[in-house]
Amino acid sequence: MSSGGSRRDPAGECPAAGPWGRVAQFPAPLGSCSSVGRKAAPAPRKRGRATPAPGRHQHRAPLHPGAWWLWSLGLGTAATRTTNPLLLALLIAAAGYVVATHRSAAPWARSYAAFVKLAAAVLLIRLAFTVVLGSPIPGTHTLLTLPEVPLPHWAQGIRLGGEVTAEALLFSGYNGLKLAALLICVGAAGALASPARLLKSLPGALYEAGVAVVVALTFAPHLIADVQRLRAARRLRGRPDRGVRGLLQVGLPVLEGALERSVALAAAMDARGYGRTADVPARVRRTTTALTLGGLLGVCAGTYGLLTAEGGTYGLPVMCAGVAAALAGLRLGGRRTPRTRYRPEPWGAHAWLVAGSGAAVAALLALASVRDPGALNPGVVPLTAPALPLWPAAAVLLALLPAFVVPKAPKEPS
Amino acid sequence: MIRFEEVSVTYEGAAEPTVQGVDFEVPEGELVLLVGPSGVGKSTVLGAVSGLVPHFTGGTLRGRVTVAGRDTRTHKPRELADVVGTVGQDPLAHFVTDTVEDELAYGMESLGLAPEVMRRRVEETLDLLGLADLRDRPIATLSGGQRQRVAIGSVLTPHPRVLVLDEPTSALDPAAAEEVLAVLQRLVHDLGTTVLLAEHRLERVIQYADRVVLLPAPGAAPLFGDPAEVMAVSPVYPPVVDLGRLAGWTPLPLTVRDARRRAADLRKRLTHPAAGGRAAGAARVGAAAAPRERGQATPPPPGTSVPVPSPRRRLFRRTAAATPDPTAPPQIAEVRALAVCRARITALRHVDLTVAPGETVALMGRNGAGKSTLLGSLVGLVEPTAGIVRVGGAVPHRTPPRDLVRRVGLVPQEPRDLLYADTVAAECTAADRDAGAEPGTCRALVSELLPGITDDTHPRDLSEGQRLALALAVVLAARPPLLLLDEPTRGLDYAAKARLVTVLRALATEGHAIVLATHDVELAAEIAHRVVLLAEGEVIADGPTAEIVVSSPSFAPQVTKILAPQQWLTVTEVREALG
Structure with missing residues (x-):
C-alpha cells in the first residue's frame, strides 16, 4: 500500500521517475501517429489544457453536462406550468x-427517439382511457357513443363505454x-449529455456509488442485446423466434450471461483500482462519521419540525445546520478516496447561458x-380554440438560445 | 519482477488443484508467453499475478506470488493496480466508461494521479497505440481490434510495470493482431515493461517471446525456458515448428525468416521427387478444384481471383445471370447483388456468392468487414435490403425456422448461445425434436465428435472445443446440406482444431457445403477449397485457396511463406509429399 499511497503526491510524479519516463521521446508511433500529440505531450500545459491541434481535433465536450440537464429541467418545469x-x-x-442541432453521433444520443415514442404512447394511452372510461368533464358536444357496459353495483363510479365528448x-x-x-x-x-458524464461532477465521496449506479444502468441495454442474440439463436435451432414462450426460454441463459458479464466487469474494475482508499488519520475518520451522522439526524429533526405545527421556530435552523454538517461530512469523506478527475468539464460562459x-x-x-x-x-x-399568449410564447422561445450560442460538437466519423 | 514460489491453486469444490508446482520467475522487461492446451489453468496463472486469484475468484492459493516485491496474499487486486495491468479475454467486459478518452483515464483517476500527469499520459498513450483519431468515439462503435487496443491502453496509462494479457489476439484479424503485438513489443523494448501473455495462436506470438512457460497438462508442473527448447517438447506448436520438427531442424526455427533460411534443402527435396511431391500437391489442389469445376456457375474465371473493381464485376454477374448454364448442377446457396444496411451503416454492398455441394468456402477479411452479416443473411437472421439470397431454393428470412434448419445450419461465434438444456442428453433430445430427426441422431453425432462425454455433463462445464463440438452436433442433427460456421477456432487449442478439421473434411466429403468465416489463415489453408475476401462489405477476391492466400502477405499461412515460391499450404501436405 505504501508505494500506492505515494502516488497521490503529484510532485512525486516527475517524468523521469519510472521506467516510463521516456515515453515522449519515442521513435515514430504506430499507425496514425500525430506529431501534434507528441509535441504537446512533454510539457504539462497551462491549466492542464492542450492547445487544440489546428483542424484536427476540437475540444471534446463543448459544454458542461450539468448545463444541459439544468436547461432541460427548466423546460420540464415550464411544461408543468401550462396546459396550453x-x-x-x-x-x-x-x-x-x-x-437536432447539438446532439452527438453517440449511441446514447439515440435515446431521444425512444423518449419521443414514449411520449407519443403516453398521449395516446391518455386519450384511449378517456374514450373507454369516460371523463368527469361535463361536455355537450358528443362525438360518438360507445355501447356502455353495465357494471355491477360494487363497481359504482366506474364507467365503461358511453358518450365521448369533444370537451373530455x-x-x-x-x-x-x-x-x-x-x-x-x-x-x-439524455441525448445532449449522457448521464455518465454527469458522474464526473459528483463529489469524491459519492463517486464510487455513482459508478455502481451507472454500471447497473448499462445492464439493461446489454440485457436487451442478449435477448435479441439468444432469440436469433433459437431460430438457428429451428424453433420459432417470436412469442412469449420464446422469450421465457431464453430468460435463464440471458440472466446467466448478464451475471457472468457483471462479475467479469467487477473483476476488471477491481484490478484497475476501483475502490482504493487512502489512509486518513483516525481523527479525520471519526469526525467524518460524526458530521455525516449528526447532519442526517439534524435533517430528520428539521424536517419533522417544519412539518409539525409547534416546531415552526426551530425547524428551519436545525434543518440548515443538518444539511451543512452532512455536506461537510461528505467533503471530508472525499479525503478517503484518492481519486482525481481527468479533464473536469469547465463551467464557462456558455454553460451559464444554457442553464440560465x-x-x-x-x-x-x-x-x-x-x-x-x-x-x-x-x-x-x-x-x-386556445389562443397563443404573446409574451409567454416569447419566453418559451428563449429555450432556443443554446441552439445559437453553443458551438456545435465536431462531427464524428460514423 | 513476477515470482511464483511453489504455487498451487485449488478452486472450491474441485478435488484436484487446477495448477500445482508453479515455480518460476519472470525477469523485468521480458515478454513471457504462457502456452498449453485448453483447460490446463493458463487463466488461473494469469489471475494469480493480478491478485484476482484468489481474492476475487475464491479458492485456495498455496505458495507465494510476488509482483514487484508485493505479496499478492496481503495485497488486494486494487492495491496492485499501480504495478499490474490486466486485460482479460473479452475487452468489452473490461470497459467502465463510454468513450475512449475517459476509458484511458479511468485507471489513473482511481489511483489519484494529478490532472496534468493524466492529461499527458492520455495523449502519449493515444499516440503509442494509434488511437488519436478515436479519442472521442463511444466504445460501443469500435471494431474488435480497436477495442483490444483501447483495453490495452486503458491499463497502460497508470504505467504498470507488469502487463498481463489473456488471449489478446484470438478475436482479431491477422492485421489487427499484428498491430497489437507490435504495440506489446514496443512496450517491452522501449519501456522495459514486463509482459506475461497467454495465447492459443502461437504462430502469431511465438516470435516475440523471450521465454515460454509451458503448462503441459492439467495439474502438471510447468516447464520454463527458451522458446525453441520448450517448443521441441510442447504438445502445442505453430506450423513453423511442426515443419521444423518434420525436417529435423535443430534448434527449431520460430520465425518464418529463420525457417526460410534453412528451407533451401527442404525445397529441393520437395521439387526433386517431382513425381511424388507435385503429384500429391496437385492431387490436393485437384480435389479442391473439383467441386468448383462441377459448379461451373461459380463466378471467378482464372483471372478474377485478384481484386476486381466492382462495376466490371457487376457487368460480368449480369451476363452470367442472364444466361444460366443449363448443365450447371443446382447450387446449394446463391447470393446475388446482396446489400444489407443496418442502423444506417452499410454492412454489405453488392455481394455475389455461390456455394456448390461438397465445397468448403472460407470467408476472410478484417473485423467488421461483413463476414458475420453475410452468414446471418444466409441463415435468415438478417433481412437483405436489396438483392437475392437463396438457400436450397428457399428464401431464408421468409422460411419458417422449422423448415430452414433442414436446409442450412449455423454454428454462431459463441456456441453457448445454441445450448439451453442442463445436460448433454437433454440437449440432444431437444435437438432431435427440433430437427424432426430420429431420436438418438444427435447423441450419435456427439459420441462421434466427442468420445467420452457422459450424458449428464452440463454444457457449461465443457471446454471451449467440446462446446463447439456439441453445438455442431446439435446443428448437424437436421442434416443441413449447407453448414455455416462463424469463427469456429476462437479459443481452440491445436488438438481441438485438428479434430475440427477432420470432422469438417469428412462432412465435405459427404457432400455438405461448408462456409466458414474465420481469421485463422492456417485453418483456411487446411480445409478451404475456396477463399472469399471481404473488405468494407464488398467481395474483393474470390478464388481457389492457393491462389488467394499465396498472393496476400497477411493471409498467407506460415508454410506458404517458408516454402515460397513453391505453393504449399500446410504441413500435412508437405508431410504427405515427403512420404
Whole structure:
C-alpha cells in the first residue's frame, strides 16, 4: 500500500521517475501517429489544457453536462406550468430543434427517439382511457357513443363505454401533451449529455456509488442485446423466434450471461483500482462519521419540525445546520478516496447561458401562470380554440438560445 | 519482477488443484508467453499475478506470488493496480466508461494521479497505440481490434510495470493482431515493461517471446525456458515448428525468416521427387478444384481471383445471370447483388456468392468487414435490403425456422448461445425434436465428435472445443446440406482444431457445403477449397485457396511463406509429399 499511497503526491510524479519516463521521446508511433500529440505531450500545459491541434481535433465536450440537464429541467418545469397546447407544442419544438442541432453521433444520443415514442404512447394511452372510461368533464358536444357496459353495483363510479365528448377528449389531450412535453425534455437532456458524464461532477465521496449506479444502468441495454442474440439463436435451432414462450426460454441463459458479464466487469474494475482508499488519520475518520451522522439526524429533526405545527421556530435552523454538517461530512469523506478527475468539464460562459435560458423559461412561465392563468390553462367548457399568449410564447422561445450560442460538437466519423 | 514460489491453486469444490508446482520467475522487461492446451489453468496463472486469484475468484492459493516485491496474499487486486495491468479475454467486459478518452483515464483517476500527469499520459498513450483519431468515439462503435487496443491502453496509462494479457489476439484479424503485438513489443523494448501473455495462436506470438512457460497438462508442473527448447517438447506448436520438427531442424526455427533460411534443402527435396511431391500437391489442389469445376456457375474465371473493381464485376454477374448454364448442377446457396444496411451503416454492398455441394468456402477479411452479416443473411437472421439470397431454393428470412434448419445450419461465434438444456442428453433430445430427426441422431453425432462425454455433463462445464463440438452436433442433427460456421477456432487449442478439421473434411466429403468465416489463415489453408475476401462489405477476391492466400502477405499461412515460391499450404501436405 505504501508505494500506492505515494502516488497521490503529484510532485512525486516527475517524468523521469519510472521506467516510463521516456515515453515522449519515442521513435515514430504506430499507425496514425500525430506529431501534434507528441509535441504537446512533454510539457504539462497551462491549466492542464492542450492547445487544440489546428483542424484536427476540437475540444471534446463543448459544454458542461450539468448545463444541459439544468436547461432541460427548466423546460420540464415550464411544461408543468401550462396546459396550453400551442405553448407546449412550441416548447417541444424548441427542445427538438436544440437536440437536432447539438446532439452527438453517440449511441446514447439515440435515446431521444425512444423518449419521443414514449411520449407519443403516453398521449395516446391518455386519450384511449378517456374514450373507454369516460371523463368527469361535463361536455355537450358528443362525438360518438360507445355501447356502455353495465357494471355491477360494487363497481359504482366506474364507467365503461358511453358518450365521448369533444370537451373530455380535449381536456385529456391537453394533460397528455403536458406529460409528453415533460418526457421529451428528459429525453433531450439524455441525448445532449449522457448521464455518465454527469458522474464526473459528483463529489469524491459519492463517486464510487455513482459508478455502481451507472454500471447497473448499462445492464439493461446489454440485457436487451442478449435477448435479441439468444432469440436469433433459437431460430438457428429451428424453433420459432417470436412469442412469449420464446422469450421465457431464453430468460435463464440471458440472466446467466448478464451475471457472468457483471462479475467479469467487477473483476476488471477491481484490478484497475476501483475502490482504493487512502489512509486518513483516525481523527479525520471519526469526525467524518460524526458530521455525516449528526447532519442526517439534524435533517430528520428539521424536517419533522417544519412539518409539525409547534416546531415552526426551530425547524428551519436545525434543518440548515443538518444539511451543512452532512455536506461537510461528505467533503471530508472525499479525503478517503484518492481519486482525481481527468479533464473536469469547465463551467464557462456558455454553460451559464444554457442553464440560465432554461431557468428563465421556467421562471417566466411560472410568473405567467400566476399573472394570467386563463391564457396558460385554456378552458375546455365551453369549447374554445386556445389562443397563443404573446409574451409567454416569447419566453418559451428563449429555450432556443443554446441552439445559437453553443458551438456545435465536431462531427464524428460514423 | 513476477515470482511464483511453489504455487498451487485449488478452486472450491474441485478435488484436484487446477495448477500445482508453479515455480518460476519472470525477469523485468521480458515478454513471457504462457502456452498449453485448453483447460490446463493458463487463466488461473494469469489471475494469480493480478491478485484476482484468489481474492476475487475464491479458492485456495498455496505458495507465494510476488509482483514487484508485493505479496499478492496481503495485497488486494486494487492495491496492485499501480504495478499490474490486466486485460482479460473479452475487452468489452473490461470497459467502465463510454468513450475512449475517459476509458484511458479511468485507471489513473482511481489511483489519484494529478490532472496534468493524466492529461499527458492520455495523449502519449493515444499516440503509442494509434488511437488519436478515436479519442472521442463511444466504445460501443469500435471494431474488435480497436477495442483490444483501447483495453490495452486503458491499463497502460497508470504505467504498470507488469502487463498481463489473456488471449489478446484470438478475436482479431491477422492485421489487427499484428498491430497489437507490435504495440506489446514496443512496450517491452522501449519501456522495459514486463509482459506475461497467454495465447492459443502461437504462430502469431511465438516470435516475440523471450521465454515460454509451458503448462503441459492439467495439474502438471510447468516447464520454463527458451522458446525453441520448450517448443521441441510442447504438445502445442505453430506450423513453423511442426515443419521444423518434420525436417529435423535443430534448434527449431520460430520465425518464418529463420525457417526460410534453412528451407533451401527442404525445397529441393520437395521439387526433386517431382513425381511424388507435385503429384500429391496437385492431387490436393485437384480435389479442391473439383467441386468448383462441377459448379461451373461459380463466378471467378482464372483471372478474377485478384481484386476486381466492382462495376466490371457487376457487368460480368449480369451476363452470367442472364444466361444460366443449363448443365450447371443446382447450387446449394446463391447470393446475388446482396446489400444489407443496418442502423444506417452499410454492412454489405453488392455481394455475389455461390456455394456448390461438397465445397468448403472460407470467408476472410478484417473485423467488421461483413463476414458475420453475410452468414446471418444466409441463415435468415438478417433481412437483405436489396438483392437475392437463396438457400436450397428457399428464401431464408421468409422460411419458417422449422423448415430452414433442414436446409442450412449455423454454428454462431459463441456456441453457448445454441445450448439451453442442463445436460448433454437433454440437449440432444431437444435437438432431435427440433430437427424432426430420429431420436438418438444427435447423441450419435456427439459420441462421434466427442468420445467420452457422459450424458449428464452440463454444457457449461465443457471446454471451449467440446462446446463447439456439441453445438455442431446439435446443428448437424437436421442434416443441413449447407453448414455455416462463424469463427469456429476462437479459443481452440491445436488438438481441438485438428479434430475440427477432420470432422469438417469428412462432412465435405459427404457432400455438405461448408462456409466458414474465420481469421485463422492456417485453418483456411487446411480445409478451404475456396477463399472469399471481404473488405468494407464488398467481395474483393474470390478464388481457389492457393491462389488467394499465396498472393496476400497477411493471409498467407506460415508454410506458404517458408516454402515460397513453391505453393504449399500446410504441413500435412508437405508431410504427405515427403512420404
